[in-house]
Amino acid sequence: MMHTKRWIPGLAATAVLLTGGGTAFADTSTPPTVSTAHATTTAASCNGNNCNGRDPIQAGCSGDAVTQYTLGTSVGTLEHRYSRTCNASWARITNSRAGTWFYVQGCYNSYVQTYNVPPGYNNAYTNMIPGGGPTIRVGDLAGHGPC
Numbered sequence: 001m002m003h004t005k006r007w008i009p010g011l012a013a014t015a016v017l018l019t020g021g022g023t024a025f026a027d028t029s030t031p032p033t034v035s036t037a038h039a040t041t042t043a044a045s046c047n048g049n050n051c052n053g054r055d056p057i058q059a060g061c062s063g064d065a066v067t068q069y070t071l072g073t074s075v076g077t078l079e080h081r082y083s084r085t086c087n088a089s090w091a092r093i094t095n096s097r098a099g100t101w102f103y104v105q106g107c108y109n110s111y112v113q114t115y116n117v118p119p120g121y122n123n124a125y126t127n128m129i130p131g132g133g134p135t136i137r138v139g140d141l142a143g144h145g146p147c
Contacts (some may be wrong), residue, residue: 044085048130052111054126060119061086068132072143075100076117080145081125082132091138092125093117103141104129105145 003088042060056062061083068080068089076096082089091104096117103114104126118124129136137145 019095028131034145044051046086046088046128048087050130051086051128052130053113053127054088056081056083056086056088056090056125058130059086059088061088068136069145071138071143071145073140075140076102076122078102078138078140078145080104080136080138083128084132086128088130088133089130089132089136090126091115091121092127093140094101094123096122096123096124098131102126106131107137112120116137118145 022112028104042057042062042063045059046059048053051059054061056065060137063083065081065083067078068082071078071080076093079094080089081090083093086136089104090113091102093100093102096102098119099116100111100117102124103112105112106129111131113126113129115124115126134146137147139145
């Protein structure tokens with residue numbers, strides 16, 4: 001397992017945990033509805049299927065991200081995040097706690113990314129899956145979005 005610390009734009013010295021399969025990233029702030037990109041915008045390095053399993057910030061997909069829908073559950077607030085530039089989606093959870101399992105899933109294909117919020121964090125996000133819109137859902141053990 002490889003651990004790497006990464007800086008998330010807009011967050012002073014936020015440590016990010018990067019692990020093997022089912023990778024996601026965590027931060028301790030409450031993220032905005034629309035993600036902010038690096039001060040110097042990173043060009044998107046993937047599109048659709050090429051984004052599967054990739055980090056949305058590292059791939060340059062978070063700059064134009066919008067929240068497709070928000071789902072409040074008993075273990076946190078889930079968001080379905082989508083980048084039109086990258087044609088890819090990911091799940092973000094806020095106001096949660098360490099150990100909370102959550103996911104993003106394609107409703108009609110085998111794409112899925114899961115993650116557990118790491119110790120010391122209450123917000124996190126998964127890697128991306130291709131596509132967006134009503135054929136993508138996010139969820140956790142307490143509930144899930146529509147398909």
